[in-house]
Amino acid sequence: MRQAGRYLPEYRDIRGDRDILETIRIPDEAVEITLQPLRRMPLDAAILFSDIVVPLVAIGIPFRIEAGRGPVLDEPFRSRRHVARLRPLEPEVDEPYTLEAVRALADELDVPLLGFAGAPFTLASYLVEGGPSRDHARTKALMFADPLTWEALMGALVDVVVPHLRAQVGAGASALQVFDPWVGALAPAHYRAYVLPHMRRLFEGIADLTVPVIHFGVGTSELLELMRDAGGAAIGIDHRTPLDRAWERLGHATAIQGNLDPAVLLAPWEVVEREALDVLDRAGGRAGHVFNLGHGVLPDTPVENLQRLVDLVHARSERDG
Numbered sequence: 001m002r003q004a005g006r007y008l009p010e011y012r013d014i015r016g017d018r019d020i021l022e023t024i025r026i027p028d029e030a031v032e033i034t035l036q037p038l039r040r041m042p043l044d045a046a047i048l049f050s051d052i053v054v055p056l057v058a059i060g061i062p063f064r065i066e067a068g069r070g071p072v073l074d075e076p077f078r079s080r081r082h083v084a085r086l087r088p089l090e091p092e093v094d095e096p097y098t099l100e101a102v103r104a105l106a107d108e109l110d111v112p113l114l115g116f117a118g119a120p121f122t123l124a125s126y127l128v129e130g131g132p133s134r135d136h137a138r139t140k141a142l143m144f145a146d147p148l149t150w151e152a153l154m155g156a157l158v159d160v161v162v163p164h165l166r167a168q169v170g171a172g173a174s175a176l177q178v179f180d181p182w183v184g185a186l187a188p189a190h191y192r193a194y195v196l197p198h199m200r201r202l203f204e205g206i207a208d209l210t211v212p213v214i215h216f217g218v219g220t221s222e223l224l225e226l227m228r229d230a231g232g233a234a235i236g237i238d239h240r241t242p243l244d245r246a247w248e249r250l251g252h253a254t255a256i257q258g259n260l261d262p263a264v265l266l267a268p269w270e271v272v273e274r275e276a277l278d279v280l281d282r283a284g285g286r287a288g289h290v291f292n293l294g295h296g297v298l299p300d301t302p303v304e305n306l307q308r309l310v311d312l313v314h315a316r317s318e319r320d321g
């Protein structure tokens with residue numbers, strides 16, 4: 001997840017001062033940035049260089065991404081009138097650059113390429129808040145106070161996300177990840193009432209695709225079973241839930257992705273090694289564990305720690321067969 005980024009000098013070089021969304025629209029650059037982490041370390045998969053707001057920008061929602069902040073929208077969604085601005089995505093017409101980059105990468109890579117999308121709740125939060133938010137208060141206020149508009153908003157977002165995911169697989173992506181980092185803001189009863197039906201429809205919309213789908217959230221230890229019931233071959237967890245406990249709750253028929261705390265990588269190697277071994281021990285060498293960080297790579301992460309981490313995880317999984 002978020003393999004590219006400011007921890008690589010070659011990424012900073014190619015990005016320059018250009019708007020990140022502009023860079024994403026240039027397929028050659030998106031391809032190059034996707035490949036950069038793989039030139040540094042033998043990762044088992046690549047993730048497309050794009051962003052969760054790309055399909056929304058593609059249908060005319062004027063997000064920009066502010067460095068150090070994230071996606072920002074000057075006129076946030078507060079009413080039915082705003083929701084009417086969303087329309088179903090037509091990937092070939094609206095975002096040909098995404099498909100061009102995926103096709104080129106599928107050709108070039110000898111590891112699987114992950115396509116991805118933001119989940120409706122997380123996208124709704126950026127639309128309603130107009131930017132990053134700590135408490136998602138306006139988003140939840142809309143959800144609780146105006147459930148009909150909320151239903152319309154979430155439904156319209158599913159109609160953007162499903163074609164976006166399907167088109168990436170059509171262009172050659174061999175796995176998908178659905179990112180819902182902000183859904184941990186909800187109580188289980190509210191996830192069940194206001195989010196789960198839309199997640200079900202999302203997963204039903206891609207159920208005929210033969211690729212595995214990872215369903216990722218942050219702060220979701222009380223939502224794990226509901227997320228599993230919504231869909232996904234694997235559930236992605238952050239570092240707050242011990243991996244063995246999360247896996248027990250999910251049941252071992254579901255694969256799990258996670259969950260080293262990304263901040264650990266800022267410490268000396270001995271600490272990284274100890275913490276990574278703890279994650280691996282909790283996974284117990286079982287099939288169906290996708291080792292990953294609990295969230296994105298932090299900008300100041302030393303590349304050497306990441307390289308040694310990849311080697312450590314590979315050595316362990318060879319030993320465990």
Ligand code: CP3
Nearest residue numbers: 002003004005048049050051052067068069070179181296
């Ligand atoms: O590694 C990759 O490049 C994969 C592509 C990818 C990006 N963003 C590129 C990106 C993926 C999978 C994402 C997902 C994403 N984007 C999420 C969900 C996953 C998660 O980690 O929670 C969210 C919430 C966003 C929205 C977003 N875009 C944020 C919060 C930021 C950071 C803003 C900042 O400067 O702190 C972005 C910008 C962004 N998207 C960067 C990258 C590599 C940062 C680097 C840059 O601005 O050049």
